[in-house]
Amino acid sequence: MTLTKDPVTPTALLHDRYGTAFDFIFDNAWNSSLTTLLSHCSIRAYLSKPLPSGTLQLLVAAAQSAASSSNLQTWSVVAVEDPARKERLSQLAGGQAHIQQAPLFLVWLADLARLQQVTEQRGLPHEGLEYLETFLTAAIDASLAAQNAAIAAESLGLGTVYIGAMRNRPEDVAAELGLPPHVFAVFGLCVGYADPAKPAAIKPRLSQEAVLHREQYSLDAQLPAIADYDTIMKAFYTEQNMTVEGNWSQHSSDRIASAEALRNRANLRNILNNLGFQLR
Numbered sequence: 001m002t003l004t005k006d007p008v009t010p011t012a013l014l015h016d017r018y019g020t021a022f023d024f025i026f027d028n029a030w031n032s033s034l035t036t037l038l039s040h041c042s043i044r045a046y047l048s049k050p051l052p053s054g055t056l057q058l059l060v061a062a063a064q065s066a067a068s069s070s071n072l073q074t075w076s077v078v079a080v081e082d083p084a085r086k087e088r089l090s091q092l093a094g095g096q097a098h099i100q101q102a103p104l105f106l107v108w109l110a111d112l113a114r115l116q117q118v119t120e121q122r123g124l125p126h127e128g129l130e131y132l133e134t135f136l137t138a139a140i141d142a143s144l145a146a147q148n149a150a151i152a153a154e155s156l157g158l159g160t161v162y163i164g165a166m167r168n169r170p171e172d173v174a175a176e177l178g179l180p181p182h183v184f185a186v187f188g189l190c191v192g193y194a195d196p197a198k199p200a201a202i203k204p205r206l207s208q209e210a211v212l213h214r215e216q217y218s219l220d221a222q223l224p225a226i227a228d229y230d231t232i233m234k235a236f237y238t239e240q241n242m243t244v245e246g247n248w249s250q251h252s253s254d255r256i257a258s259a260e261a262l263r264n265r266a267n268l269r270n271i272l273n274n275l276g277f278q279l280r
């Protein structure tokens, strides 16, 4: 596989997204939103260059433009710009240096505290907050909001990378950010200008034969597509000098092989209970 050096055309972008030619009939006009979406790649090296003023507010407006389940808006975000706090959060995330490097670190929260307060102020019950369904709603709302912000940032020429490692030590993250009970940091998002000295490449995804099902789901039909993807990703890891053992199947299997493979996160249910979520 040869990655396109300057993936600006739709054909080149789609090629890079799948690591192989992707042909289909598209009976509509291409646009810059599609270019932004298909150009995504995580950025893990940032310049210290500050963000233009108003960027944070624009990103949050984009985030708030996402759909929200029943418009409950069960999410919030903490914007961290203080270098000392970014350093501490970086340590809590296993020493990921890009958290410290990026001028803006956004921590996206599943937030049920606001609704709890609203109902308590009115003397109303809030039993519904104690159910897994409501926690999942909040995590989905936070994810949709964050992804809108990420795309908005990328449309402005900024780089981003999500930080799921905010869930490595959730109680310490909650203390660092002053989170009340019923608020959980789902993940972080680094935002900043990519360091051109350390360019990142578009990472191929599974082909649509694996993820797109028409009318009914099929598991077995995915096997050939996964075998092809393993070949593509092995070449990608080599081209990008990535220290990944084997291919995608191997790498992914390793991540779910045991409770230890989940690192500290195997204990998440208990931690969520400690943070006030009942998850009945």
Ligand SMILES: Cc1cc2nc3c(=O)[nH]c(=O)nc-3n(C[C@H](O)[C@H](O)[C@H](O)COP(=O)(O)O)c2cc1C
Pocket (backbone or CB within 6 Å): 040, 041, 042, 043, 044, 096, 161, 162, 163, 164, 165, 166, 187, 201, 202, 203
């Ligand atoms: C919820 C979530 C959590 C992630 N956590 C981390 C992380 O802690 N550190 C990191 O370097 N990348 C993290 N990533 C980035 C993924 O590794 C990346 O999106 C994936 O490898 C695909 O690569 P791409 O984003 O460049 O296409 C995370 C992505 C998501 C969606």
